[in-house]
Amino acid sequence: MFKRFLPRETNFFDFFEDHSAKCIEACRELLDLFSDGNNFSERAAKIQRIEEAADLITHRCTEALHKTFITPIDRSDILLIIKRMDDIIDFVNAAASRIVLYEVKEIRREARELAEILVEATTEISKAVRNLRDTKNAHSIQESCIAVHSFEDRGDAILKAGVVRLFREQDAIMVIKWKEIYERLEKATDRCDDVANILEKVVIEST
Template sequence: MVLFPKKIDFFELIDRAIDNLAKATDHLVDMFKNPADFENKAKIMYEFEQEGDILTHDIMKELNKTFLTPIDREDIHALASRIDDVLDLMWGAVDRMIVYKITKPSSEAISIAEDLQMTGSILRKVIRELRAKNYSHVQEHCIEINRLENRIDRLYRDALGKLLNEPNDPIHVIKWKDIYQLLEDASDRAEDIANILEGIVLKHA
């Protein structure tokens, strides 16, 4: 433990992690809408997940070395964990499609991916506003993310209804239920990120 370490800019580290997350959501939409060559596109999603692992690990390492942090350390910890979760879950959904030999995303999966992409792009705005100490739009952006999460909830619900109530092979149902669950969980964790960022603004603005 160094007493006067160089100042760590945690917001910059979080910004890089969110930027990586937002790029991963762009890629998810691209691969769901253009599923040709799905396996190779999945490999790129894996790279985003791996990059997320490195960025999370870096944040945790700096956090453990730093005695005083500009924002509450539990908030930094929670942000890094939730960003990592979203990437793990998106990668998990894509990987499950590979394992289950599904290479044609359903229309509901595409819609969920598009809303995740919008969420990613708003999260990028929010973290940049926080870095610029420009707090006036943070709350409305977070409300917009809550709205998107509710929309993904409804898409998930509709997808489950269609899957379980229409005549379908049970094995097909089990596979898709798994994939939808992972995408829905990714959305929940992305909303957590917005809630933590909103909480930081409430404490510091």
């Protein structure tokens, strides 16, 4: 949006698109980790590498923002979008690392379902940020945001069911482990919802 005002050497939409691709990649790796039953350490290490690459994109975006006088959308929105997307990967990485750290042997059904939700939600976020370049795409952006909100609602329902089932278990240590993992997955879905909220705000202000 308002692309003509953007300095040629800095394109914040490129940062958004690159980072959203990393979000999808990390969430797909998490789903593979939860579905495979093997190679937990290898997959968690790959997610860690994706997280590090995403951090670099965030740093470059933030650095460019400090050097750019005129931005295509509000400066605070640029910062929030890139930071909240980075949070998604941070929490995905935190969930994956705890699978390894806590030596989890069996993945719970709700964790796989939440990972599926994250793949779907980040895919919609990626669509939305790709459409952000042109105000004519406002309707498509809003549709993607509505889908993300729906995924977040489904994630909440899955999480509640998972926690209820978890607390019926007799193994207190396992309950503690999975409670922490679920909390990270919940925060990741919440951050997807946050990104959608910011994108909706950008659309409203730019149309």
